[in-house]
Amino acid sequence: MNARFLGIAELAETPSVAVVVDVMRAFTVAAWAFGQGAEKIVLAESLDEALALKARRPDWVALKDGALAPGFDTVNSPGLLRSVDLAGRTVVQKTTAGTVGALAVKEARLVLCAGFVVAEATARLLRTHECDSVTFVVTGEDGQADEDLACAQYIARRATGAGTNPGEFLRRADESRAATELREGVRQGVHPDDVALCLELDRFPFAMVAALEDSLMVLRPCAAPSPTDKASV
Structure with missing residues (x-):
């Protein structure tokens, strides 16, 4: 598998297969939303679009980065979201990097959104589809966020079926600027357990x-396929 690791601004063309990585915190939050029973997540282009969607569908749950704002139900924090019952609900998510990255590759044949919390399932799906070329979109810090790059590199290695020790990749993420900012309260809308x-x-x-x-x-x-399942992309 040929893996490329690009920032959002480096996407000169639409890839066939894209894995959009945002560890801290968009796609960790998305995974927790599904873990809490959400049916689907609508990735909004802007805060205004998120609010417009929420206005049309008041039963939808809208969340954003930073502090809670009028019209939104909660914020982009896994620690806060894990106590919210989302059974059967639709979530509208707008974040600074993750949702932007996913929308940048919306025309791709296959788009996966990922963080460490769904790393193996993501790698297994890539293996099942036997993807020759995969573009990993490193969303944070203009493509320089080490927590996102570490996660992308780990998934890429696992997608080849190689035995890979996750310790070094997790350490890099733990020591990243994003993790430091979350711990030190630089960012708003944070729970102490988020990192x-x-x-x-x-x-x-x-x-x-x-x-x-x-x-x-x-x-x-998407349920992780068994190792014997195969599909083509």
Whole structure:
């Protein structure tokens, strides 16, 4: 498998297969939303679009980065979201990097959104599809976020079926600037457990697939295939 690791701004063309990585915290939060029973997540282009979607569908749950704001139900924190019952609900998510990265590759044939919490399921889905070339979108810090790059590199290695010790990759993420900022309270809308939850390897057994549905980019959980299952992309 030929793996490329690019920042959002480096995406000169639409890849066939893209894995969009945001460890701290968009796609850790998305995984927790599905873990709490959410049916789907709509990835909003802007805060205004998120609020407009929420206004049209008051039963939807809207969340954003930073402090809680009028019109939103909660914030982009796994520690806070894990106590919210989302059974059967639709979540609208707008974040600074993760949702932007997913929308940047919305025309790709296969779009996966990932963090460490769904790493193995994501790698297994890539193996099942026998992808020759995969573009990993490193969303944080203009493509320089080491927690996202470490996670992307780990998934890429696991996608080849190679035995890979996750310790070094998790250590890099734990020592990243994002982790430091979350611990030190530089960012708003943070729970003390957020970093630990973002580094909980393979917490969930599903991958997360994003696709266009009626002009909206919608993220859904996808059961990790068994090692013998195969598909083509």
